[in-house]
Amino acid sequence: MKILTYHYLKMFILTAFLMTPTYTQAQSKAFSGVYGIFEMSQQNIIGGSFVNNIDFLAQDNRTITSFHVGARYQFNFGFVIGAEGSVGLLNGDLNLTDPQNQLDIAYDNNKQTTLGLISGFAFGAQKNWLFFGYLSEATRNFDVNITQAGNTFTQSDEQGFLRYGVGLEKQLLNHFNLRISAGTGRADFGDQQTNIDVKKKFEFAVGAIFQL
Numbered sequence: 759m760k761i762l763t764y765h766y767l768k769m770f771i772l773t774a775f776l777m778t779p780t781y782t783q784a785q786s787k788a789f790s791g792v793y794g795i796f797e798m799s800q801q802n803i804i805g806g807s808f809v810n811n812i813d814f815l816a817q818d819n820r821t822i823t824s825f826h827v828g829a830r831y832q833f834n835f836g837f838v839i840g841a842e843g844s845v846g847l848l849n850g851d852l853n854l855t856d857p858q859n860q861l862d863i864a865y866d867n868n869k870q871t872t873l874g875l876i877s878g879f880a881f882g883a884q885k886n887w888l889f890f891g892y893l894s895e896a897t898r899n900f901d902v903n904i905t906q907a908g909n910t911f912t913q914s915d916e917q918g919f920l921r922y923g924v925g926l927e928k929q930l931l932n933h934f935n936l937r938i939s940a941g942t943g944r945a946d947f948g949d950q951q952t953n954i955d956v957k958k959k960f961e962f963a964v965g966a967i968f969q970l
Contacts, residue, residue: 788935791830791970793828793829793968795827795967797965798822798963799821799822799846800820801822801896801921802961803898805900807904807913809863813950814863814953815854826965836879836880837877842873845870845871847868848867850867851867851868863902865900866902867901872896873894887927887929892921892924894921896918899915900917919943920943921941922942922943923942925938936964936966937964939962940960940963941961944958
């Protein structure tokens with residue numbers, strides 16, 4: 759049900775995004791100032807735990823509801839640069855069962871924070887379209903409960919996940935924009951031995967923006 763709901767929400771916002779007529783009184787700098795975003799996204803979630811010198815990982819895609827605050831500046835020739843931060847809510851609980859190592863691991867998480875940069879170019883007759891790229895760091899903290907051979911213990915795990923991609927934004931009303939974006943991410947576990955090879959996964963987001 760959650761997957762279908764998210765699918766229909768994406769289709770609704772994408773259709774509105776593409777079919778809404780251009781706002782004829784757009785400001786000359788539609789992408790300058792402070793703004794807030796309500797966003798829904800599909801993101802790659804990874805939980806980790808360190809047992810017997812191995813980093814045991816679990817990975818899945820989850821829906822995240824995020825609230826962003828950002829500031830950006832649009833130059834006269836259309837270049838836009840800015841920074842954003844967010845708090846996201848999610849069901850980030852993951853589980854791993856490894857019979858060979860007699861392991862059962864539960865990774866508990868329900869939020870993330872991000873901090874990142876965006877840059878792009880405004881285009882169109884009134885420069886009320888924005889094509890942009892983004893680069894951000896997502897931080898997630900997991901409470902990890904580990905059961906091994908009948909013994910139970912806990913750990914805390916903090917995951918830093920680099921996210922990057924591109925997006926398209928359009929001003930629909932004087933202070934209201936819609937945004938879609940797509941990308942992927944990268945987690946770095948250094949030289950640690952892991953139980954799985956972490957895979958890059960496609961990420962997608964849709965957002966409604968109120969610009970001051």
